[in-house]
Amino acid sequence: MLTLKTLRDDPEKVIAKLAVKNFDARAIVEKVLELDTNRRNLQTESDQLLAQQKQKANLIGGLMKAGKKEEAEEAKKEVAELKAKSAELLAQADENNKELEAQLVLLPNLPCDLVPEGKGAEDNLVVKMGGPEVQLPENALPHWELAKKYDIIDFDLGVKLTGAGFPVYKGKGAKLQRALINFFLDVNTKAGYKEVEPPVVVNAASGFGTGQLPDKEAQMYHVGLDDFYLVPTAEVPVTNIFRDVILQNDECPQKMTAYTPCFRREAGSYGKDVRGLNRLHQFDKVEIVRVEKPEDSYAALDEMVAHVESIVNALGLKYRILRLCGGDMSFTSAITYDFELWSAAQGRWLEISSVSNFETYQANRLHLRYRDAEGKTQLCHTLNGSSLALPRVVAALLEDNQTEDGIVIPEVLRPYTGFDKID
Numbered sequence: 001m002l003t004l005k006t007l008r009d010d011p012e013k014v015i016a017k018l019a020v021k022n023f024d025a026r027a028i029v030e031k032v033l034e035l036d037t038n039r040r041n042l043q044t045e046s047d048q049l050l051a052q053q054k055q056k057a058n059l060i061g062g063l064m065k066a067g068k069k070e071e072a073e074e075a076k077k078e079v080a081e082l083k084a085k086s087a088e089l090l091a092q093a094d095e096n097n098k099e100l101e102a103q104l105v106l107l108p109n110l111p112c113d114l115v116p117e118g119k120g121a122e123d124n125l126v127v128k129m130g131g132p133e134v135q136l137p138e139n140a141l142p143h144w145e146l147a148k149k150y151d152i153i154d155f156d157l158g159v160k161l162t163g164a165g166f167p168v169y170k171g172k173g174a175k176l177q178r179a180l181i182n183f184f185l186d187v188n189t190k191a192g193y194k195e196v197e198p199p200v201v202v203n204a205a206s207g208f209g210t211g212q213l214p215d216k217e218a219q220m221y222h223v224g225l226d227d228f229y230l231v232p233t234a235e236v237p238v239t240n241i242f243r244d245v246i247l248q249n250d251e252c253p254q255k256m257t258a259y260t261p262c263f264r265r266e267a268g269s270y271g272k273d274v275r276g277l278n279r280l281h282q283f284d285k286v287e288i289v290r291v292e293k294p295e296d297s298y299a300a301l302d303e304m305v306a307h308v309e310s311i312v313n314a315l316g317l318k319y320r321i322l323r324l325c326g327g328d329m330s331f332t333s334a335i336t337y338d339f340e341l342w343s344a345a346q347g348r349w350l351e352i353s354s355v356s357n358f359e360t361y362q363a364n365r366l367h368l369r370y371r372d373a374e375g376k377t378q379l380c381h382t383l384n385g386s387s388l389a390l391p392r393v394v395a396a397l398l399e400d401n402q403t404e405d406g407i408v409i410p411e412v413l414r415p416y417t418g419f420d421k422i423d
Contacts, residue, residue: 007033020111021326023108028103036100049086056082059075114323118327124338126320129320130309136399141345141399142275142399146402152169152171152172153170165280165282166280167280177284180284183416196257197258198241200261206229206236211331212236213229220264234258234259251370253292253300266281277392288385291368291381291382318342319340319341334358337354338354343396350396351392352386352393352396353386358381359381368380405421407422
């Protein structure tokens, strides 16, 4: 959530920056500033009334001692009237503040200066390409046909058990999943990320803290009886570990990694892009999360991008890194780098990671602060990234490593799989 100071200091800059995200913020910004002015005026009036109450209350005892009973009673009436006015003001202030927060959460995060303008994916900026070129056999198959051929992923059984988008991994397919999860976690922990295993259901406060609520209710699975949400990403529970926390100066940075299954309704998704593993309702993902001082967060972002790139390189897959344009960024992000793998059999790029800096946007919602060297509390910066999301990694691995006599497992995964080929 944007801070009131940011909006008060330069509202026109906020409006211009959010236009890069193709978001017309003028009406909301003007409403927020109006409500903020009301808030401060109501607070000033309330403070004045409280001072008057205190002054009158202090007189009553002296008047009673002096035998001025009528004057004391009059003073009591005045105090009662002031208290009634104060209660009315508090009620007005409460309603005003609720409306103020309701308007604030409608504003996306400001994109940083590095974010290019653009309306959608076609305007994203390719900043790097890497990995080997893929040479497929003439009879190459897409991953959903390979999965059936080698009996490693059963999409039909998933439909029977739950519905479309919930595949069942079998045999070497299940072992490949487990191998990738363990490999990703091991690489992350060796890089200094502390492993945690969080819940996969969260409360509404956690959804609000990282910006999923109110915004993505339609994309989240809701457990109505308990008012819980299934996590769309480990970002939500892991970042919320720091909700309402004040870190000491020497406790930054915080670096954490977690594996969770992730659940997304993916409402509105249809067509060829949802075939096989391309788009699922339940999938596995390993996440990295960082909490940084503001002056360190962009160096941390570069480290995270390089870290994810090292994992993709270790798997030997062709990839590209995109800096997302304003129109393709998330509501909460200040800057995002997407990683995509080349799916040779499908002839298309598959997104497998987003690495983002949220600056103070999430921290303001989370009340996540640190105490600087002077002892002052400041909002932290939060960052996260997929390292990695499994389904499309598996899709690319199966397609790009297929041969006439089986699917070759990347060398770095063989200690985890216990086999070097799916056949």
